[in-house]
Amino acid sequence: MKDTGMAKRLARDRARRGLLYFCAGLTCCILLTMIGEILYRGLGSLTWKLVSTQSSYLRNTIGILPNILNTLYIIFVALVIALPVGVGAAVYLTEYAASKRLVRVIEFATETLTGIPSILFGLVGMLVFLQLLGLQEGILAGGLTLVVMILPTIIRTTQESLKTVPDAWREGALALGAGKWRVVRTVVLPNAMDGILTGCILAAGRIVGESAALLFTAGFGFVLNDFAGSLQSSSATLTVALYVYASERGETGVAFAIACLLLLLTLLLNLAADRAAKKFKNREAPVCRKS
Amino acid sequence: MRKRKAALEQLMRMVFLLCGIVSVAFVLLISVYLIIAGLPAIREIGLWKFLFGTKWAPTFSEPAYGILPFILTSIYGTAGAALLGVPLGVLTAVFLAKAAPPRAASLLHTAVELLAGIPSVVYGLVGMILLVPAIQRLFGLSSGACLLAAILVLAVMILPSIVSVSENALRAVPEEYEQASLALGATGTETWFRVSLPAAKSGVAASIVLGLGRAIGEAMAIIMVSGNVANMPGLFRSVRFLTTAVASEMSYAAVGSLQRQALFSIGLVLFLFIMLLNAFLNLVIKKGGGRR
Amino acid sequence: MKKILAVLLAAALAASALCACAAKGKSGTVSTNGSTSMEKVIGALQEQFMSDNPGVKVTYDATGSGTGIEAVMNGTCDIGLASRKLKDTETGLTATTIALDGIAIIVNADNSLGDISLDQIASAFTGETKNWKDLGGDDLEISCIGRESGSGTRDGFESITGTADKCVLAQELTSTGAVIEAVKNSKNAIGYASLSAAQGQAGIKILTVGGVECSEATVLDGTYAIQRPFNLVTKDGGKLSDAAQAFFDFATSKAAAALITNAGAVPTAK
Secondary structure (H helix, E strand, O other), X not given: OHHHOHHHHHHHHHHHHHHHHHHHHHHHHHHHHHHHHHHHHHHHHOOHHHHXXXXXXXXXXXXXXXXXXXXXXXXXXXXXXXXXXXXXXXXXXXXXXXXXXXXXXXXXXXXXXXXXXXXXXXXXXXXXXHHHOXXXXXXXXXXXXXXXXXXXXXXXXXXXXXXXXXXXXXXXXXXXXXXXXXXXXXXXXXXXXXXXXXXXXXXXXXXXXXXOOOOOOOOOOOOOOOHHHHHOOOOOOHHHHHHHHHHHOOOHHHHHHHHHHHHHHXXXXXXXXXXXXXXXXXXXXXXXXXX | OHHHHHHHHHHHHHHHHHHHHHHHHHHHHHHHHHHHHHHHHHHHHOHHHHHHOOOEEOOOOOOEEOOHHHHHHHHHHHHHHHHHHHHHHHHHHHHHHHHOOHHHHHHHHHHHHHHXXXXXXXXXXXXXXXXXXXXXXXXXXXXXXXXHHHHHHHHHHHHHHXXXXXXXXXXXXXXXXXXXXXXXXXXXHHHHHHHHHHHOHHHHHHHHHHHHHHHHHXXXXXXXXXXXXXXXXXXXXXXXXXXXXXXXXXXXXXXXXXXXXXXXXHHHHHHHHXXXXXXXXXXXXXXXXXXX | OHHHHHHHHHHHHHHHHHHHHHHHOOOEEEEEEEOOOOHHHHHHHHHHHHHHOOOEEEEEEEOOHHHHHHHHHHOOOOEEEEOOOOOOOOOOEEEEEEEEEXXXXXXXXXXXXXXXXXXXXXXXXXXXXXXHHHHOOOOOEOEEEEEOOOOHHHHHHHHHXXXXXXXXXXXXXXXXXXXXXXXXXXXXXXXXXXXXXXXXXXXXXXXXEOOEOOOHHHHHOOOOOOEEEEEXXXXXXXXXXXXXXXXXXXXXXXXXXXXXHHOOOEEOOO
């Protein structure tokens, strides 16, 4: 019975294919609408004046330079702290770990961290960094909160890139009498650099898009600051600024201009991450650091 | 010389061990802090009244601290987003992995990756400007900021995660399975739906877990489209989620007040919810699909 | 060669340090915290003061009147900003009024209504009146947009219209600007917002209340009923830092009056 129903099966096959094309088409439409709206409403307002000045009440102008700088500052602070710790953790997990149970616990904890929503990070960040440690709202408190958020990303990508370093290279160095730390320092890490870089770029991408964790830790300030000043002074990053301009000040043109900027940044970071990932997959000969 | 080398090696081992347990330390810190901050209010308000009270009015002269509206809204919102996003996402993934001509596939793939990287506030912005007025006009409401708007925004937000992870899972299905199915006379789509998808079950399930986790934890995108009034959820009513409840009142709840402590308790409830959801879904995946 | 460069560099650094010291005058940070309605006023004052005193940084955190008062009580900010009178429970603080602000009742620009009475406002916001046609407008459901519970604007609005604890809102937003935005986007909406923020905004209409227009003049002479003071709140018995005291004096002086008027509020400095 079934095999003579070929015509019916082919018809159903065509229908299912149609469904697949429809779904993909719908997803495409959603994408195009989003990107289209952002560009349509934002490009017009994305002027040089907007990105190079700060807002002024007296002159009634808007400028997002402080927010751009705050975003860069916070990426720097978060990465500078998260990189060593994250790479260290990954090194421990792949090179040093003795007990399998400890490895499982650490990996479970890292997985758990990825599932926690950013608003809870912001809440705990406020409790720990502002109330407990007495820091002021600013880039430092915000950056520290982000460290906890991006740690899993860095640990995971570093672990993956460490795993691709062939054991033979490690064993070669050990056979020559090098201690483990020396092996890590001169053989493993230099060859895992590309992967670590990819992790950095991915983390930076996440930081650029983060807002909920920064509301109560980095604040809403729009004042232009240098790096040192911004650490303990309420500073709004681009995403927080977008939120304020859109919902509280009603400057939707400015908000969409910021959205364009964020879109551009995301695109660049994605491209950079892809490029770095390709480079690290194509590695041939080992890089050996001179001790 | 050898002693110094050995000492250095030991030291570095310690350093790396410390780095390793940092994640564990953070998780413990977060859990401990949320519990410490969240328990006092629950104790004072009473667990039952807190979780199942239907009125949230912390600043009325007779304050009420029931968070059932938020809990239900979060559940309905996540479920609604999953209902819309999962089928669309999985089918798009099937398209990308199997049915698409290679150039279209790579283009769509890049586009989906771009969508995945867009910050959540941008989704909220587009929702606020496009979706909310559209819903208002379409359904003749007095205000388009409602649960439906939030569900739509959430569905679009979780789409990229579901598509990319499912796509990877589908591509990883061994070709032999599909070739065997085709050799036995199955058509293309029959193979994809009856062989590839089940084989990729655990990956697809993982993508759903990822998507759900993102949906329940989202705050910024939906704060701009959902109206923020503490109502019991209704598709066209202005609502507040667990996440937006914390975000909207935190900045002005007085330090040390019961209101502020209640907000921490909401954070604790959200945390427990997510832990339970993850545990439950992981159990279901382990039972159903079996790890590779 | 290197030595000469080093000496020159050191001299330049020393010179610049001296110059900086000479030009400084006041230095430090003044932190203000509180009302979102006072954003334009404080923003203008802050900018002018900072350009007159380059060594000082004035920060403003828009958290709402309630939090601002709390912050100054706890000492986490220098000057609290409240767009309402202090409550009886808020002791140990002094409120200095620098301006009066009208609370404008705003509707969408396409709304046919032009005037509304206090009672009608109250009945709309408590949900008694549900449709615009009952107030003489079009046949549309009324959608009330209000502020969060710690808001000074909400406090002022509710105490004067007698709707405390009784408002039924379609949306509860956390700043004056957000309310204006929401009303702009919805034909059915009615909301309340600070006059200083609502003036001159396209897309909304400011209703007259009982025939009285909401303007600086009517706020000053009291004929426009729905108004509240913009207060700088300081802690009793505490001494402000030099920079903070200077900012306080500047804000309460006649020199600030023009800035306050530009920002849309009514200065009360004598």
